[in-house]
Amino acid sequence: xxxxxxxxxxxxxxxxxxxxxxxxxxxxxxxxxxxxxxxxxxxxxxxxxxxxxxxxxxxxxxxxxxxxxxxxxxxxxxxxxxxxxxxxxxxxxxxxxxxxxxxxxxxxxxxxxxxxxxxxxxxxxxxxxxxxxxxxxxxxxxxxxxxxxxxxxxxxxxxxxxxxxxxxxxxxxxxxxxxxxxxxxxxxxxxxxxxxxxxxxxxxxxxxxxxxxxxxxxxxxxxxxxxxxxxxxxxxxxxxxxxxxxxxxxxxxxxxxxxxxxxxxxxxxxxxxxxxxxxxxxxxxxxxxxxxxxxxxxxxxxxxxxxxxxxxxx
Ligand code: BDR
Ligand code: CA
Numbered sequence: 238x239x240x241x242x243x244x245x246x247x248x249x250x251x252x253x254x255x256x257x258x259x260x261x262x263x264x265x266x267x268x269x270x271x272x273x274x275x276x277x278x279x280x281x282x283x284x285x286x287x288x289x290x291x292x293x294x295x296x297x298x299x300x301x302x303x304x305x306x307x308x309x310x311x312x313x314x315x316x317x318x319x320x321x322x323x324x325x326x327x328x329x330x331x332x333x334x335x336x337x338x339x340x341x342x343x344x345x346x347x348x349x350x351x352x353x354x355x356x357x358x359x360x361x362x363x364x365x366x367x368x369x370x371x372x373x374x375x376x377x378x379x380x381x382x383x384x385x386x387x388x389x390x391x392x393x394x395x396x397x398x399x400x401x402x403x404x405x406x407x408x409x410x411x412x413x414x415x416x417x418x419x420x421x422x423x424x425x426x427x428x429x430x431x432x433x434x435x436x437x438x439x440x441x442x443x444x445x446x447x448x449x450x451x452x453x454x455x456x457x458x459x460x461x462x463x464x465x466x467x468x469x470x471x472x473x474x475x476x477x478x479x480x481x482x483x484x485x486x487x488x489x490x491x492x493x494x495x496x497x498x499x500x501x502x503x504x505x506x507x508x509x510x511x512x513x514x515x516x517x518x519x520x521x522x523x524x525x526x527x528x529x530x531x532x533x534x535x536x537x538x539x540x541x542x543x544x545x546x547x548x549x550x551x
Contacts, residue, residue, distance in 0.1 A: 243270035244385070244486075245355045247348055248299075249306070250479065251279030251365030252289045253322055254329070254463040255390075258541070259364055259479035261452055264297035265547040266487050272351045272359065274303045275344035279365040279409055280318045281326025283308040286365075289327040291335030296452060297548075303337055306344030307368035310410035318405060321466050329462035330455045345372045349380055358385035360486065364479035366406050367391065371413035374420050386423040390482045392499070392512030393429030394528065403510030404429050407501065411510045415501040424526045426499070427481035428512060431492065431529040435481050436474035439464065441538050448542075449550025456545055480541065485529055488540055493531040496524035 246269045250256040263269055274294060276287040287305050294303060309315050322328065340347055348369065352359050361384060363370050370387060373380070391406040391414060399405045407414045418424065437460065445457035464475045485492050498520060502511040515522065 244268050245270050245272050245351070245357055245359045247273045247275060247351055247359060247361045249275045249277060249344070249361055249363045249365065249369050250290070251277050251281070251286045252293055252327055253280035253286065253365070253479070254327060254459045255477050255479040256280070256364045257289070257293050257327060257459055258456055258477055259362070259483045260293050260299070261297055261456060262480055262541065262544040263362065263483045264299045265544045266483065268487055271299055271301050272355070273301055273347050274299065275306050275348060275369055276303070277306045277344070277365040277369045278308050278315055279406065280322045282315070282317065285326040287339060288335070289325065291337060291339070292332040295333040295336040296455060300337065302340045302347055304340040304342060304344040304347035307372065310366060310368055311371065311412040313410070316409055321463065323462065327459070330458035332455070344369045345376055348373045349377045352377070352380045352383040355383065358383055360385045361387045362482050362486070363387055363389040364482050366409035367413040367417050368410045371410070371416040374416055374422070381420060381422055384422045386425055387417065388425040388427070388482045388486050390427045390432060390479045392426060394512065394514040395430055397511065398429055400507070400510065402508045404512070407512055408510030411501055411503045415503050418499060418501050418525055425482070425485050425494070426526045426528045427478070427485055428528060431532050432478035432481050433476050434532055434534055435477045435537055436472070436534065437477055437538050437541065438474040444542060445545060448546055450548040452548040453545045453550065477541070481529065481532070484537065484540060491533040491536040491540070492529045494527050494529050497526055497528050498522040498524050499526045499528065
């Protein structure tokens, strides 16, 4: 595909094992021209996820500017997830050291620069708390028009995973999600409804170990680590949340999506961070989100393998 037809993309996230797998895929999507990587505190502290982002970029050969974003949410206190992602935020295999230094401008300004300089609209793939995206929308409302779509992992219509009603990324910064969902920018939401079905089983990731390239072997070892805690709490496979936000853009045919109006609960005593779906349009509002409800799991796993094979070997 010629450079001209490629879709400019910003990867914003808090890597994190599933963010890392998402970026492994994104780096080999020939439709994408990755213009920037921006980081946000979430799975681990900002320093740790930024170092992880630099090392993932080195591993996958993503050569783009990388900038540090929000160290804390807009309002609440930072929650981290070492139980799932380890003390480094990306425990498991040894990774190459960074090739690119961190930019000396913050994430929001790097995002704004990419949007200003791009002649085409830019896609933001946001797989962590939505703090950077919200700050971009607040600081540069004039650039909203330059955003093609925000494809995000967050929320869940039927359940949460950190509290009963709230999913981690949205619970971390509900005010940020509120700003985003009310911005008028098109949103594709990969919430737990689909991402908890985006599961890969241990027998399926054995193949990655033997593909004959370093990235595939690393993915297998990331999954070994990520699955340890998931297995302890009763899952039979590793739930690959964040890759859904990437694959929804390039393989929408494997997903079931529905336009819907969704509110973000910022106040409730029990429900802060809940993504509240207006299933029957009782509020009478136009939809603000294309929400993903289901996927073809077998195809999803095949696609993970196809993209990972592009790094070489068999
Ligand atoms: C989300 O939270 C993080 O732990 C994962 O990286 C994913 O983005 C799932 O709730
Ligand atoms: Ca994430």
